[in-house]
Every structure is written in structure tokens, then in C-alpha cells.
Amino acid sequence: MSDIAAEPEIGLAFRETGAPVADGAFRVARRGRVERTRRVGFTFDGKPYGALGGDTVASALLANGVHLMGRSFKYHRPRGILSAGSEDANALIGTSRGPGRFEPNTRATMQEVFDGLAAESQNRWPSLGFDIGAINDAIPHLFAAGFYYKTFKWPRPFWHHVYEPVIRAAAGLGRAPHEADPDSYTARYHHTDILVVGAGPAGLAAALAAGRSGARVLLVDEHSEMGGSLLSMPEIGIDARGAWSFLAETLAELASLPNVRLLPRTTAFGYFHQNMVALAERLTDHLASPPDGAPRERLWRVRAREVVLAQGAIEKPLVFDGNDRPAVMLASAARTMLNRYGVLVGEHPAVVTSHDSAYATAFELADAGATIPVIIDARPTVEPVLLDEAARRGIAVATGHTVLGTEGRMRVSGLKIAPVTGGTIGAARAIHCDAVLMSGGWTPSLHLFSHTKASLVWDEDLKTFLPGQSPEACVTAGGGAGHWGIAAALEDGARAGATAAAKVGHLGRVHDFSVEGERVETGATIAALPSRGTRGKAFVDHQNDVTAKDVRLAVREGMRSIEHVKRYTTTGMATDQGKTSNINALLIAAEALGKSPPEVGLTTFRPPYTPTTFGTFANHHAGATFEVTRKTPINGWAEAQGAVFEPVALWRRARYFPRGNETMREAVARECRATREAVGLFDASTLGKIEVVGPDAAEFLNRLYTNPFLKLAPGRCRYGVLLGEDGFIRDDGVIARIAEDRFHVTTTTGGAPRVLTMMEDYLQTEWPDLKVWLTSTTEEWATVALNGPLARAVLAPLVKGLDIAADAFPHMSVAECKVAGVPVRLCRMSFTGELGFEVNVPARHALAVWEAIWTAGQPHGITPYGTETMHVLRAEKGFIIVGQETDGTVTPDDAGLAWAIGKTKRDFVGMRSLARPDLVATGRKQLVGLLTRDPATVLEEGAQLVEEDARPPVPMIGHVTSSYWSETLGRSIALALVKDGRARIGETLYLPMPDTTIAAEVVAPVFYDPDGARFHL
Amino acid sequence: MVPTMRQEATMLLIHCPYCDKTLPEVEFAYAGEAHIVRPADPAAMSDEAWRDFLFIRTNARGPHFERWRHVHGCARFFNAVRDTVSDRFLATYKAGAPKPDLATLLAETERAR
Known part of the structure; x- marks a missing residue:
């Protein structure tokens, strides 16, 4: 390290990358898997860029030298990519795929570039380069941990008028789209023997072992291309061929097996009970012109007998001041950019690490033409073989060093480093660089495993959590189980695949892979690099802008559990669920508390693994198929009359029937007058109806309803009130006794399913000895209500087989007869206070009977009325509507219905509660x-x-x-x-x-x- | 019924003891704790005893005796033992059948795993 030129701390001449860079200037020849011959164009913040087939927005921008991709959540700090995968916390962009097809918060590292894609940066105003909100970065004390609870409290009116709107406007991620989503989404179920999540080396080996055994296998991977880390490590040899040849042959073999299905671009986002895993498959987001009518995404509900989780491991950032500047990224991101996309992330990238794996990246970048100014290793000693390899390439290695800060505004331009000896930080030196590649080691990706309520076990050697016991039939293989490296992942994956195959009754064989060009890598775990405690910001959670200082502050202010630290600081609570930050937050909190990490705990991972669209969840349940609309047989007639409708429960009901230019109030006034003075016609078909039949039907209703029913004579009706056991009104309706053993029970429109459920419950479980049969007849009977002083005059000529004169058929009577030639159940009853009849007609004849009454009523001025007039007329009579006058806390006495309680009854549902102290107070x-x-x-x-x-x-x-x-x-x-x-x-x-x-x-x-x-x- | 997000993420498979089939959760409705019998003569009960019948529930962490209804199937109410931590069903049985012995049930479940 003697060859690092010592420079003064102050007045460094740092470069800023301001000038436009030529298109594709950072593309490296003969590297990467991008399609060199397929050029595509896209725009970022309106500026056109060139890209190659297979690029992501992130790789294409980096190929053009663009590192600044967004602004951070709280402080509006300039940010570039942190990682190259779905765990990236920084480079969130908005994407437009045509009118109405805007989506915020897309990961630039996951969005594939296609011709015509319009991408934009987020959380900046007026522009990405000049952002007013960046003022927040200068006043961090206002936004420290728990700032919601501390600042902006007084004066009180300011909260609503100043603080809240301003904070809401300044903080946050992308803007929500305003238009309705024009895309369609679909869903399907799938059953398989073995589901393998992740198609890296472990997942491929598992799928191969299971697939060759004959078991049905589904292999899914969130990337456009399967291969995982193999895509970024072409120089590894597997079974005497290159990693990419191995990958191609393996995928070809899997594709050729009829019992194996491969799903790329598919994220397993949730692991639910009994081995159900939900997948979101992205079908068209990568296409310039999707086929007409093609669904955008597909939800898969997969029920697997065995699940192999091969999600690998996520690299851990190092925590040091300024570890968030554009071009400060994980070493693995630089390696992926080079090997998968053929992009050099910098010409002078410095490396900061505490783990061996960053060395391989440094060497590969150097071999590809980069000049590595220094590898800073926090560890005091490093394996000689690594030092030799570095020396061979002329790379200086500064062991036992820390990073005190970074320089550069829109892109990192330098590092300030210092030796650490016995905990003491020595003299600082400056390093020029145009990128910083960091590695703090690896964290197993245990998200899906955690969804199963599995236990995690702290591994003191690896300083990380490893999978423990899961209640589901699943196993974690490869990097997710702490097996670092390609050889270990292949071996573990093959074993997991063979074991899973055996569990489902197939003979799985474990193939022994021979891997060359890889050494066993180790590392040290460091909570945060030593610093001088300056005013800098060392980020733990890049997406929510939480710093190491915030975590320590939370501990100082009394937070003891990581659950509290999380909520107080919001660390790990952003859309990335802390994939790159949770472990560092835990390590820092544990250090501050003087406890071991498992004592401080780990927060719970919940679905979805990555943000999932509402469209995927809704899939077919959108637009016309969002919910059922129930229509009565009179619906078409009412439509033809120009009725205005309203939804009531799932029903569509005519609310009023305006004539000419009448307003609702005018129409309702006219309908009310007509009904009170002449006759009104009302469609009451939506009322719930339950046929209660059997020798014990009267006894059953007598036990359920407050009113007495044993002595109600056949041919008579009674208003019934139904309570819960708690004594509060649940429903009401008129109950007609058709015969000794048969009742026609009506319920409220919305209450029908509830009442039937309650009846079934008592009948099946409390009184199974009663001989009663219940049938929902709501849709079998349509109900035509005729109300008003002229109602009888209209109806009588149509009735056959019954005398409906006032004395012969008094109020609250029921009889079977014919109306307009149709057999009906005719009730004399009223919800308006006027003389009233309700004609219950078999639904298929309802319209004919309705029209016959309508015609017969013409000379009498018959007027159709809707639910609004019905409400007014019943309110004039003081009739309650359950759910309007009641809210689940109203007793019969509260509602003025004490008269409806059978005075001689010793018991009915809810009766005992009516004597409870609070109900008689x-x-x-x-x-x-x-x-x-x-x-x-x-x-x-x-x-x-x-x-x-x-x-x-x-x-x-x-x-x-x-x-x-x-x-x-x-x-x-x-x-x-x-x-x-x-x-x-x-x-x-x-x-x-x-x-x-x-x-x-x-x-x-x-x-x-x-x-x-x-x-x- | 209106499909809900909850139904979209439906996950449990439940065995209906009447249909003798294991079917998706969407066909079933939860119906509260099991083995709470409505008193034969509520009028004879003290306020405290009636309160306990109405409101006091086990709220178990672990195996829980509860009722389900195969509402979109045979429409029968039945009983189940479900572990409220893992959501694993240890048993389902017909309404009116005796309450299974928990220790035996747990031992059987353990053997089956």
C-alpha cells in the first residue's frame, strides 16, 4: 500500500461527470450476454439513449455513463444503483408503456429495455440534476429517527396546514398513476410435485435432479434469463466446460423433459399454508408491441408437494459515510454489469470490502480494462493468494483500513480512507475513483422461508441467520442455506432436488459436479466501518434513508427490540423490505445494545417478496366481473321507464322514476303524493325470502324471533324481530303462515344470507331434534307491492279464487290465489301506512303480472315508485330500517319495538340478554x-x-x-x-x-x- | 359473494367430514369457537354466567376447537381442531361428535409428520 500517493485531506481536485457521454461508451467488447446486433432506443427523463437487446434500464444507462438515476426518499440525495437485481434499493424509476400504462417505483435493474420505452426518474423537482427537495439533506436533524414524533408538532394548526402537506409532497417515492389500468390480468392454478424457486446453480441442480427422476417440476426465476449467479460468472468451469455452456445445456435438457416446466420473469412472492406459493408472471412488460389482448401479468397459485427454495444470497453493503453516492455499489452489481451486460461501471473503481468475494470482481474488472486504484479491506490480514493476484495486476491492497467518507455530488469521485490500528483511526488519505464497489459479505435470502412461519437460526461463524425448521414441506438450498460458492450451491441443490423427488415417490440421483476456477471465500462481519463520528451519513437503509446514526439514536432513546428500532427509524420498511439493510441494522443495534444479534431479534418478512401489482391480485375481478349485480325481473321495465338506480347490497334497485326534467326531490314528492292519495306500484322483489317448512316450523320460529308464533293461524302474517344472543336487533321482516307446517319468512334485502346462516346454525347445532327444513326462496319469488287507498280497486279485478274485500281479507292476511292468471301468494300488508298488498309471484311470471297490474291501474292513476319514496313513506310511519335505525347496539325497546316481544315467552334467541344490567339501565x-x-x-x-x-x-x-x-x-x-x-x-x-x-x-x-x-x- | 383479496390469497385446504373431501378454503366459512352449548334455560342463569356464555372465549395460542361451515358445499356446520400458530388442521369432525382428546391428537399428528 506504499504506492498510494498521500494527498491532503482538504482541497482535493475531484472530477464530476457532467459532460454528456457518447452512446455506449462504457460497453466492453466481448463481454456480456447482451445481443450485440439488436440495437434499441429508449428515453430517460426525455433524453434518448441507445441500448442492446437484453439490457435493463440500469445496464443501458450505465453503458452510457449515466449513474445518477434517482433521488432518495427523505433527503433527496442523488442515487444510482446499489445492486443489479430485484433487491436494489435505489434506482426506482417510472416507466411508460403507452397511454394509461404508467407505473411508478419500477426497479431500473429489473426493467428490460425495449424500443420506445419511456423511463423517468422519481422524487425530484424540478429535475434530477437540480432538486429543490435536496435542502432536506442539509437539515438532517429535522428528519432523524422518530422525527414524526418529535418535530413538526407545534404550533398545532401547522400540522394540517403546513407540515403534513409539505412533508407528504417532499417525501415519498413515485407518483401514482391516475388513469384506469387498461391492461388485463389473468390467473391460474397449478399443481406440481416439486416447485423450485430460483434458477441459479442450486435451483438448476435441484430441478435437474428432480426432473431426471420423473417428478413433475416447476422451476421459476424472477429474471428474464435463468442462471442466477452463473450469468455473472462465465469464467467458472463446470463439468469440464464453461459456466455458460453448462447453463445452456442444463436449460435445454430441462426444457426437453416433459415433466418439467420453466417460468422465467416469474416472482414467487408469497408462501402460504399447505405449500401454496403465489407467483407473479410478467408477460408483456418487456415487449415493445405486446400482442392484442395479451394479459400483462398472470397470478399462479401453485400447490406443490415439496418446495425447494433456491433464492441464493444477497450481498451486504458496508456502512460508511457517503456509501450512497451514485456509482457506490455492491461489488456483485459491478460483476453482473460486466459479465452479464458487458458494461464497465467505472474506469477507476475502488473496492471496499470485508469479504474475499469482492477480489474476484476487482480482478475481472481490471482484466476488462479498468484501473483499480485500491482495494480497501477492513480486515487486518488477507489470504496471500489474493494479495498475489492483486500484485500481479498492479492493484494496491490497503488492509486494516476504513473509509471515512466519499466525495462527489452526482457521482462518487473519491474516497477518504485511513488505517485502523487497535481501534484507533490513523491519518486519512484521499483516493481518486469514479466508482466504489463494496462488499460486506452475504446474507441468505430467507424471505419466502420466513413466510411459512419458519424458525431461523443464528450462525455465529457466518454471522447470519440460516434456515431452521419450517412447518411446510420445504427445504432451502444453496446460498440461502449459507453454502457460498458455485460448487457448494450445485452440490446442495442436487441433494435437495433428489431428496424432494424421493419424498414424492421418485428415485432422484445426486450428480457430482466438478467445478473449476473457484476458491472458497471467507469474510469478516462488520456492523459499520469505524468512523470519526463526523456529520456524514452512513446509510443502512438506502431506500428509506436510514443511517447508522439513526439506529444508534433509536437505541439511545430506549428501543430495545429490533421490532421497535424498525418502527422508530423505519429501517427495512421501504418497498424493498430491507433486503440489503435489515442485517446491518440488526448488527448496529446489537452492537449499541451490547447484545448478540439473535437476542435483539429479526423482523418478520411478509409477502409480497417484491412489490406486486394490484392487477395481479385482482386479475379477472375487474370491471364488469368485479362483482355480481343482482337484477329483479322488473329491472328491464324500470329501465324502459327511465328509472334512476341505486345499489342495495348486491342488488340494483330503482331509486325513483323521474318524468321529464324532474329532480329527485320533485319525482319523490310526486311518487309520495300518488301513493298516499291514489295508488303506487313498487318492486319489492329484493326482500330476502326463506321457506321454513316442517312439523316443528312454528316452534323453530318461536325460539328464534322475539314474537310469539305458535298461535299464529294459517293465513295470517306477523311482523317479526330477530335478535342476536346479545339482545341486539339483527333483522326484521313479515312472516306469513301459509299452512300449519309452512311459513313464508321475509328478511331485509341485505340480511337474507345472514338470517339463513343463523337459522341453519341453530337448526343444525343447537336444535337438531327439530323437524324443520329451510330453503332460500329470494330469487324464486318476485314481489309486487301495491300501496294506496285505490290499491284494492286496481287489484280486485285481477284476483281469482279469493275475496280481497276489507273484511274478508283483513290487514296482515295471506292467501294463495291467482292474479292475472298466475298462482301467487298474496299478502295484505303495508310498509307505507296505506292499504297495501304484496303479490308474491314466481319470478318467471313476475313481469307479466306487473304489467297486468300496471295496465289495470291506468284509470286509477297508478304510479311506479322507487326505494327513495319507500324510505320517505315508511319514515313518516316511524318504521325502522335495520342497519339505518339500528347499528348492532339497538335493542327492541331502544327502537320502540317492545310490543313485538312475546310477553309469555320464557326464552327466545337474545331474550336473556335483554335483562342484562346495561340493557335495562x-x-x-x-x-x-x-x-x-x-x-x-x-x-x-x-x-x-x-x-x-x-x-x-x-x-x-x-x-x-x-x-x-x-x-x-x-x-x-x-x-x-x-x-x-x-x-x-x-x-x-x-x-x-x-x-x-x-x-x-x-x-x-x-x-x-x-x-x-x-x-x- | 364479492371476491376479496383475502379469497385471492386463499391457502388452507380443509377436510369436510360430511363430504369426506379435502377442499379449498373458499368453500368454507369460519364460525367461531366450538363446544359452546347454548344453555337449556337462559332465564335461570346469573348475569355473570350469561356474560361468559356470550363473550368469554378461549383465544387459544395453539390447538383451538372451532366451528366451520362448508357453506359453498354441503352447507353443514362441523367442528375442527386447528393450531392457531401454524394454521394446521389437526382434525375435523361432525357436529355433535365428542370432543377429541388433544394429547392423542397431537401424538397422531406428530407421527404423521
């Missing part, structure tokens, strides 16, 4: 009516009620549950739940609104015909 909210002081004011549903017209805070004593303009009364009305409401009738309460306070009188909840005389017309 005073102060419960009760249903009342409200009349605003100004009759023109229609209250807002959900508005809170208070006792005094005073400035908040004042106690809230209730809320408005329903509120309408009542055409019948010529004023507004509302229903409300109010604390001790019934005792307050006659009092005035207040509703504070943003701009005013509204006064309203508490009244009884029945506004219209309180004696019910009109039912009986």
Missing part, C-alpha cells in the same frame, strides 16, 4: 322523531345532537338516523336515536353543523296516521 339511546324549528330544513343523516346551543366540546347525546322532506306533511322529518329519548319528547335539542346550529323538537317517531286507520281501508 337508564341513559340508553331510544328512537324518537325530530321536527326542525324551520320546517324547510332537512337534517343530515348522521348529524350529532347536543343539549345546548353551545360551542363544542359539548356532550353528544344522539344522532340522526333518517331524514327526509315529507311531501305528505309539507315539511322535513327525521328519526334519531337519542339518550333517554322518549323522556325528552317536547324538548328542543341542537345539531351543530359546520356553518350553523339547527334547533329541532323531539317528538314521537310516528308522523303520519299514528292510529293506523289507513291500513284498514
Whole structure:
């Protein structure tokens, strides 16, 4: 190291890479796997660049000398790539693939270049080179660990108006797209004997051993090309041929096996129970012109009998001040750029390492024409063979050194290094360089393994976690299990593949690979390189901008577990889930706490392994197939009449039927008048219907509902209230006894499945002795409701086999008869307060009966009405709607339905709870009516009620549950739940609104015909 | 029913003791803790005893006796023993069948692995 020229610490003449570089100037001849003859063009931030087939955006930019690719999350620091794979934390870009096809936060190292690709940098304004947000870098104390909890707190109004919007605008990653996604996505299930995740040496050997045995094998890899580290190590020899020949022959053999399937560009992103692994296959993101209608991505749900996880290991960055500048990268990234893409990441790259593996990279770059100014090794001694190889190439090795900082703004231009002797940092020296390649050793990639709730075991020799026990049928092979090197990975992978084959009943043979050109590499683990504790930033988590100082600060401020350190500093919480940072954060926290790393713990990895599109999850469940829309048989008629519809549960219901240019309020007022004064026609088909049949049907309903049903005579109907065992209202509806052993039970529109489930539950598990049969008949019966004083006049001429005169067929009767020639179940009942009939018609005849009634009603001024008018009319009568007047905490007494409780019943579902102390205490909210002081004011549903017209805070004593303009009364009305409401009738309460306070009188909840005389017309 | 993200990521395979088939989780619905019998005479119960029946549950970490319903199949409710840590089903059995002995069940599961 004597030949490193000593330079003064201050006033170094560093180069900046500012001038445009010629296209492809950093492409190295005869290196890489890119297609030399296929030239493609793309743009980055609007500037056109040339690239070669097989390039990623990152490799193409580096080939053009562009290292600055983005700005960091918090400090807006200039950044280039950190790694060359999916774990890269820095080079996130936006990509456009045509109109509506913009995607943020794409890894430049994974996005394949195609002709016409438009890529852009992120998190900078106005430009990547000049970014206003970089001011954050100068005021780091505002953004230190836990800054959310410390700074920007006072004065209080500033949070909403200043801090939050500004921080939100300045922090963050890419911008979300605004347009609907025009792409389609697809999904499929797959069953296989053996799934192999990762097609590096271990995965290939596993797939080969398992595939040759005859077992069904699925091999997946997230890259466009299979091979993993072999793609970056052509100089290794395997079985007496080059690594790339071996790779080509192996892939060809696998492809030729009918029982083996290969899926490149496919990320195994989640490992779920019972060996189900979810894959996201990228189908078109690499194509300049995808075939018409081709899905963009495919979700695979793979159920495998055995899983081999061969995801390899991720190189660990070293932690030193300025380890984030563009062109500071992992050594493996430089090796991949050279060997896979034929790109030299720098002409003078310096190497900083604590592990042997960076030497091979240094030597390969030197052999490819780079001048390595120095290899800085944190270890005091290094194997002589490495020193010899370095000396042979004229590379200086500075052992026992640390890096105190880096120089350069848009690209690293130098290093400040110093010897460390016995923990003391010596005199610093400067090194010129145009790239820094670092290696802190390797971390097994255990993400998917962790998804299985597997245990991890700390290995004190390797200073890393290794796979322990998993509850799933899986094994980790190769680098993921701590077997560094190609030979070890091949051997371990072959063993894993053969073992998996044996487990599924095939005879797997282990092939012995002979590997040349590789030496066993070792290294030392260092939490952070020694520093002088200056103002520099030594990054641990590059994507979330967390520094070593932040982690130490978190420990000083009381965080003891890595889970707390993580949440306090946000380390490992970015979109890369800490692939390159978690281990360093743990090592630094453990050092600060004076504990061993396993005592401090490791945070949990969760799916997805890498960010996965919403489209993949949604796949076919988008647009028209997003959810079911249920339509009644009257839907088409209502459409033809110009109805306005609304969704109710999964149903599509006519809300109102405007005529001409009527507004909703005008239409509803007209529909209300017509129904109160003449006759209205309403489609009630969406009501849930359950046929309850059997000798014990009455006993069953008597046990379930609050009301008595044993003595309800056939031909009669009764309003029923259903509670949960907790005593709160769950549902209501009219129950008609068709015969001694047969009931027609109706439920709310949204409650039908719930009620049937509850009935089945009690019948199957609590009262299996009851002889009852339940059938959902919601869709078998359509329900035509006819309401108004002229309802009988319209209906009577159509009825055969029944006298529907007032006395012969009184209110709450049911009978089977014919209407317009169709057999129906006719009920006399009313949800409007008027004389009412509900005609239950077999669905296929519903439209005919509806039209017959419509025609017959013409002379009487029959008017169709929708759900809005239905709501107004029932509110005028004080009828509740479950889910509107109730919220799961309302008892029958609260809702004014105490009358519906069978007085002589000893038990029904929920009865015991009605006597619980809290349910009989005073102060419960009760249903009342409200009349605003100004009759023109229609209250807002959900508005809170208070006792005094005073400035908040004042106690809230209730809320408005329903509120309408009542055409019948010529004023507004509302229903409300109010604390001790019934005792307050006659009092005035207040509703504070943003701009005013509204006064309203508490009244009884029945506004219209309180004696019910009109039912009986 | 509306498909949900949860259903998209459905993972468990569940054995229906009535159909005698092992089927995907989408066909089933969870239905709370098992072996909680509705008291024969609720009116005779103290407030505390009724509260316990209503609300107090085992909340087990580990093997848990629970109910499932094969709602999109035979629609029957049945009982299951599931480990709440691993989500592994140790057994499923018909409603009304006796509660299996946990120690025996765990020993059998261990042997099967």
C-alpha cells in the first residue's frame, strides 16, 4: 500500500461527470450476454439513449455513463444503483408503456429495455440534476429517527396546514398513476410435485435432479434469463466446460423433459399454508408491441408437494459515510454489469470490502480494462493468494483500513480512507475513483422461508441467520442455506432436488459436479466501518434513508427490540423490505445494545417478496366481473321507464322514476303524493325470502324471533324481530303462515344470507331434534307491492279464487290465489301506512303480472315508485330500517319495538340478554322523531345532537338516523336515536353543523296516521 | 359473494367430514369457537354466567376447537381442531361428535409428520 500517493485531506481536485457521454461508451467488447446486433432506443427523463437487446434500464444507462438515476426518499440525495437485481434499493424509476400504462417505483435493474420505452426518474423537482427537495439533506436533524414524533408538532394548526402537506409532497417515492389500468390480468392454478424457486446453480441442480427422476417440476426465476449467479460468472468451469455452456445445456435438457416446466420473469412472492406459493408472471412488460389482448401479468397459485427454495444470497453493503453516492455499489452489481451486460461501471473503481468475494470482481474488472486504484479491506490480514493476484495486476491492497467518507455530488469521485490500528483511526488519505464497489459479505435470502412461519437460526461463524425448521414441506438450498460458492450451491441443490423427488415417490440421483476456477471465500462481519463520528451519513437503509446514526439514536432513546428500532427509524420498511439493510441494522443495534444479534431479534418478512401489482391480485375481478349485480325481473321495465338506480347490497334497485326534467326531490314528492292519495306500484322483489317448512316450523320460529308464533293461524302474517344472543336487533321482516307446517319468512334485502346462516346454525347445532327444513326462496319469488287507498280497486279485478274485500281479507292476511292468471301468494300488508298488498309471484311470471297490474291501474292513476319514496313513506310511519335505525347496539325497546316481544315467552334467541344490567339501565339511546324549528330544513343523516346551543366540546347525546322532506306533511322529518329519548319528547335539542346550529323538537317517531286507520281501508 | 383479496390469497385446504373431501378454503366459512352449548334455560342463569356464555372465549395460542361451515358445499356446520400458530388442521369432525382428546391428537399428528 506504499504506492498510494498521500494527498491532503482538504482541497482535493475531484472530477464530476457532467459532460454528456457518447452512446455506449462504457460497453466492453466481448463481454456480456447482451445481443450485440439488436440495437434499441429508449428515453430517460426525455433524453434518448441507445441500448442492446437484453439490457435493463440500469445496464443501458450505465453503458452510457449515466449513474445518477434517482433521488432518495427523505433527503433527496442523488442515487444510482446499489445492486443489479430485484433487491436494489435505489434506482426506482417510472416507466411508460403507452397511454394509461404508467407505473411508478419500477426497479431500473429489473426493467428490460425495449424500443420506445419511456423511463423517468422519481422524487425530484424540478429535475434530477437540480432538486429543490435536496435542502432536506442539509437539515438532517429535522428528519432523524422518530422525527414524526418529535418535530413538526407545534404550533398545532401547522400540522394540517403546513407540515403534513409539505412533508407528504417532499417525501415519498413515485407518483401514482391516475388513469384506469387498461391492461388485463389473468390467473391460474397449478399443481406440481416439486416447485423450485430460483434458477441459479442450486435451483438448476435441484430441478435437474428432480426432473431426471420423473417428478413433475416447476422451476421459476424472477429474471428474464435463468442462471442466477452463473450469468455473472462465465469464467467458472463446470463439468469440464464453461459456466455458460453448462447453463445452456442444463436449460435445454430441462426444457426437453416433459415433466418439467420453466417460468422465467416469474416472482414467487408469497408462501402460504399447505405449500401454496403465489407467483407473479410478467408477460408483456418487456415487449415493445405486446400482442392484442395479451394479459400483462398472470397470478399462479401453485400447490406443490415439496418446495425447494433456491433464492441464493444477497450481498451486504458496508456502512460508511457517503456509501450512497451514485456509482457506490455492491461489488456483485459491478460483476453482473460486466459479465452479464458487458458494461464497465467505472474506469477507476475502488473496492471496499470485508469479504474475499469482492477480489474476484476487482480482478475481472481490471482484466476488462479498468484501473483499480485500491482495494480497501477492513480486515487486518488477507489470504496471500489474493494479495498475489492483486500484485500481479498492479492493484494496491490497503488492509486494516476504513473509509471515512466519499466525495462527489452526482457521482462518487473519491474516497477518504485511513488505517485502523487497535481501534484507533490513523491519518486519512484521499483516493481518486469514479466508482466504489463494496462488499460486506452475504446474507441468505430467507424471505419466502420466513413466510411459512419458519424458525431461523443464528450462525455465529457466518454471522447470519440460516434456515431452521419450517412447518411446510420445504427445504432451502444453496446460498440461502449459507453454502457460498458455485460448487457448494450445485452440490446442495442436487441433494435437495433428489431428496424432494424421493419424498414424492421418485428415485432422484445426486450428480457430482466438478467445478473449476473457484476458491472458497471467507469474510469478516462488520456492523459499520469505524468512523470519526463526523456529520456524514452512513446509510443502512438506502431506500428509506436510514443511517447508522439513526439506529444508534433509536437505541439511545430506549428501543430495545429490533421490532421497535424498525418502527422508530423505519429501517427495512421501504418497498424493498430491507433486503440489503435489515442485517446491518440488526448488527448496529446489537452492537449499541451490547447484545448478540439473535437476542435483539429479526423482523418478520411478509409477502409480497417484491412489490406486486394490484392487477395481479385482482386479475379477472375487474370491471364488469368485479362483482355480481343482482337484477329483479322488473329491472328491464324500470329501465324502459327511465328509472334512476341505486345499489342495495348486491342488488340494483330503482331509486325513483323521474318524468321529464324532474329532480329527485320533485319525482319523490310526486311518487309520495300518488301513493298516499291514489295508488303506487313498487318492486319489492329484493326482500330476502326463506321457506321454513316442517312439523316443528312454528316452534323453530318461536325460539328464534322475539314474537310469539305458535298461535299464529294459517293465513295470517306477523311482523317479526330477530335478535342476536346479545339482545341486539339483527333483522326484521313479515312472516306469513301459509299452512300449519309452512311459513313464508321475509328478511331485509341485505340480511337474507345472514338470517339463513343463523337459522341453519341453530337448526343444525343447537336444535337438531327439530323437524324443520329451510330453503332460500329470494330469487324464486318476485314481489309486487301495491300501496294506496285505490290499491284494492286496481287489484280486485285481477284476483281469482279469493275475496280481497276489507273484511274478508283483513290487514296482515295471506292467501294463495291467482292474479292475472298466475298462482301467487298474496299478502295484505303495508310498509307505507296505506292499504297495501304484496303479490308474491314466481319470478318467471313476475313481469307479466306487473304489467297486468300496471295496465289495470291506468284509470286509477297508478304510479311506479322507487326505494327513495319507500324510505320517505315508511319514515313518516316511524318504521325502522335495520342497519339505518339500528347499528348492532339497538335493542327492541331502544327502537320502540317492545310490543313485538312475546310477553309469555320464557326464552327466545337474545331474550336473556335483554335483562342484562346495561340493557335495562337508564341513559340508553331510544328512537324518537325530530321536527326542525324551520320546517324547510332537512337534517343530515348522521348529524350529532347536543343539549345546548353551545360551542363544542359539548356532550353528544344522539344522532340522526333518517331524514327526509315529507311531501305528505309539507315539511322535513327525521328519526334519531337519542339518550333517554322518549323522556325528552317536547324538548328542543341542537345539531351543530359546520356553518350553523339547527334547533329541532323531539317528538314521537310516528308522523303520519299514528292510529293506523289507513291500513284498514 | 364479492371476491376479496383475502379469497385471492386463499391457502388452507380443509377436510369436510360430511363430504369426506379435502377442499379449498373458499368453500368454507369460519364460525367461531366450538363446544359452546347454548344453555337449556337462559332465564335461570346469573348475569355473570350469561356474560361468559356470550363473550368469554378461549383465544387459544395453539390447538383451538372451532366451528366451520362448508357453506359453498354441503352447507353443514362441523367442528375442527386447528393450531392457531401454524394454521394446521389437526382434525375435523361432525357436529355433535365428542370432543377429541388433544394429547392423542397431537401424538397422531406428530407421527404423521
